[in-house]
Amino acid sequence: MIRLFIALDLPQEMKPFIAGMGGSIPGSRPVPEDQLHLTIKFIGDTDTALLLDIKEALHTVLFPAFSIKLNGVGHFPPRGMPRVLWAGIYPSTETVALRNKIEKALADIGIERDRRKFAPHLTLCRLKNSPLKRVTRFLSDNALFNTPEFTMSEFKLYSSILTPKGAVHTIQETFPLSEKA
Secondary structure: OEEEEEEEEOOHHHHHHHOOOOOOOOOEEEOOHHHOEEEEEEEEEEOHHHHHHHHHHHHOOOOEOEEEEEEEEEEEOOOOOOOEEEEEEEOOHHHHHHHHHHHHHHHOOOOOOOOOOOOOEEEEEEEOOOOHHHHHHHHHHOOOOEOOOEEEOEEEEEEEEEEOOEEEEEEEEEEEOEOOO
């Protein structure tokens, strides 16, 4: 079995805008700079025999490169004690459309579609028993957070191994976004 997900990586020049955000909140664990990505589809544990089929299906996804920016912050779950802080994606239209094409390509080879509503976001940090007052202050202080626009020109298939020190991500394949959809 191999644990898989599909993501858009942030350009290297964008990572300093985000790295460490939320790190001053007690109980927070910021996403390491080299792991900052926007998950498009979490496939999960998959039979390794399907890896080649998944790669072939993803090569059929034609979608043009597009520009986005990070805009605003929020938390999951939306109600109750926050466990994740995130930055929003603006505009999200292209990201959602790309995700839908990826979902269709994978469904064609028998991988179940995600039934949850897709909310494009970039995870900033995970929280464990963080004081609500500090989380609320972070959200308030960063309500107008935004970055310059940047271009998404590829998506990647990653494998992920969970370790006691956190996940280790490995690129399985890169898929360029084309000029023509």
